[in-house]
Amino acid sequence: MTIRRVVPDIRTGDLRQSREFYGLLGFEEVMNQGWVMTLASPSNPTAQITFVTGDASAAVQPEMSIEVDDVDAVHAAVVASGAEIVHPLQDEPWGVRRFFVLDPNGRVVNVLSHP
Secondary structure, three states, rough: EEEEEEEEEEEOHHHHHHHHHHHOOOEEEEOOOOOEEEEOOOOOOEEEEEEEEOOOOOOOOOEEEEEOOOOHHHHHHHHHHHHHEEEEEEEEEOOOHHHHEEEOOOOOEEEEEEE
């Protein structure tokens, strides 16, 4: 399995304010769906922060996203381990395949791939 990136998911009530603040630190907007926005470093595109006002298809919000090369294989391993899936594996309309799992600390982790 290859991990492509790990991104903190920060809850916010104001995407604009978050973009402006983190812009001061050198981050630039690379994706904005209106409810979720990702900022990245122009010199290191995998250095990213995601801001979420609410999730479009899940009842819970993740605190971290991990992009992997094969989300189906990771899902199978996580299910076999007995970890709690809190959002099912599914294809999302914005072009990712993902699921959410609880880590041992009770944190919601979004595991995803771009098909």
